[in-house]
Amino acid sequence: xxxxxxSQMITRDWIFNEFGCKFSITIDILCTxxxxxxxxxxxVAALSVERYIDAKLSLTLNNKFRTIITITCIVLIWTMGxxxxxx
Numbered sequence: 610x611x612x613x614x615x616s617q618m619i620t621r622d623w624i625f626n627e628f629g630c631k632f633s634i635t636i637d638i639l640c641t642x643x644x645x646x647x648x649x650x651x652x653v654a655a656l657s658v659e660r661y662i663d664a665k666l667s668l669t670l671n672n673k674f675r676t677i678i679t680i681t682c683i684v685l686i687w688t689m690g691x692x693x694x695x696x
Contacts, residue, residue: 645690647689647690648686648690651689655682
């Protein structure tokens with residue numbers, strides 16, 4: 610998608626044929642859906658692991674350590690979700 614739309618912004622015209630138009634839309638939708646789906650799957654997996662750890666180690670982990678782990682997981686999940694669709 611970005612190559613097609615970037616060239617359109619530079620030339621101020623659509624230089625690709627009808628196939629290029631359909632292809633760019635398909636790639637754009639596919640990357641968006643794949644990225645969102647991966648973020649959802651990773652989030653559910655992280656929640657499952659977090660619940661397991663909380664049930665097993667609830668008395669030994671302090672709140673500051675839990676907060677650091679939570680923020681790290683959120684950043685990693687979204688980074689992976691944004692990077693996975695890239696070629």
